[in-house]
Amino acid sequence: MVSRPHGGRLVDRVVRGRRRERLLEEALELPRVELDAGLASDVANIAHGVYSPLEGFLVQEDYESVLYDMRLSSDIPWTIPIVLDVDPSQVAGVREGDDLALFYNGRPLALMRVEEVYGWDRGEYAERVFKTRDPRHPGVRKVMARRELLVGGPVDLLAEPPEPFEAVRLWPKETRVLFEARGWRTIAAFQTRNVPHTGHEYVQKAALTFVDGLFINPLVGWKKPGDYRDEVIVEAYKALIKHYYPRDSVVFSVLRMEMRYAGPREAIHHAIVRKNFGATHFIVGRDHAGVGSYYGPYEAWDLFREFPDLGITPLFVREAFYCRKCGQMVNEKICPHPEEYRVRISGTRLREMIKRGEKPPEYMMRPEVAEVVLSHPNPFIEEGEAQG
């Protein structure tokens, strides 16, 4: 059985047919809020049930409950506030119960029923969610630049935001049917924002050994400079799966959702989202969703222990490395040999090699994957570059 959606019911707020046509016309007459790419993907994720049980952007009671208790006011676990920020001028004259039109790229994307407009303390948000107010933290920097007020209320999706990876993009409704059709009862989900190296492959296959299927679900959308470009991640995974994975035990699809770099809290969020896709297990590795040294390498594992009611089972897998004595990829739990035998697969070192145009050794990266990455003129996001 695939996992039950978070909160019990898969949210569907996608408007179809005649009603959609009518509301698209109405949207043109309503007060408008233009969204950026991140918020547009949040709206689509709400409407397609990725964020079930959320039906819209958080109202104040839920916002505070998530911020301080990591749960919605209904007591359902939720760790990252999903909020819509606006300038006071954008909602001047808008009252509770009014409808707003949410626009993206100058076109109507969704309608929103305003339940509440309220103020927020961005520093406090940063402190709670990121455990720091340090402006060098990419998530903090982004939150501090957001607008003064928040608007809470349900959304109804009228148009799909553009998706360049449409052919490898699945919604929860689709993965649920797919997993059922394949007869999978246990599904381990893998979150990533990276090109796969042998350490990732080891972790995925260690999990796959004990479940029916592996669901590889990289994030596309905004990431920080220095991270891999979306198209490089997608092509690299296609190559890896084609050459090294049994086709019928893996599903690969992308999720358009911004990285927040909130470490432990974001790890829980990533798990909840994959539960909505139908996964029963979620792989949590070292420094999940972390950045710099803001979070302890296994801090996310501790936080999972505070959520016995999460409804998806975390699989804690230690960092993999190559051991010359064992003669294979191993981890601390299974290899007794001292450091001098161990060869660490460092993402940072790999990036440096790739930047120099060097082909990484095979124990670090599969040659087919390396080829994809090296053939891209510029595999990394650059400083100041708008992405997604």
Add this chain to the structure above:
Amino acid sequence: MAGDKVEVRISRDLYEKAREFIEETGGFKSVDELVEFLLQEVLSGEEEAGLTQEDEEKVKERLRSLGYL
């Protein structure tokens, strides 16, 4: 609102048990409210199980066309 309601007949036994349940737990004001809540639970549960046959076929068609099935 009365115009939006219809009567439903249930066995007296069950009705008495429901009344006791309400008195003990205090969460509902009346048997009507309890019945309405339970029915909603059951029906929305069914909705959650899903897609109509037609929807599911549509989803499968897309999955096939993309090579997932």
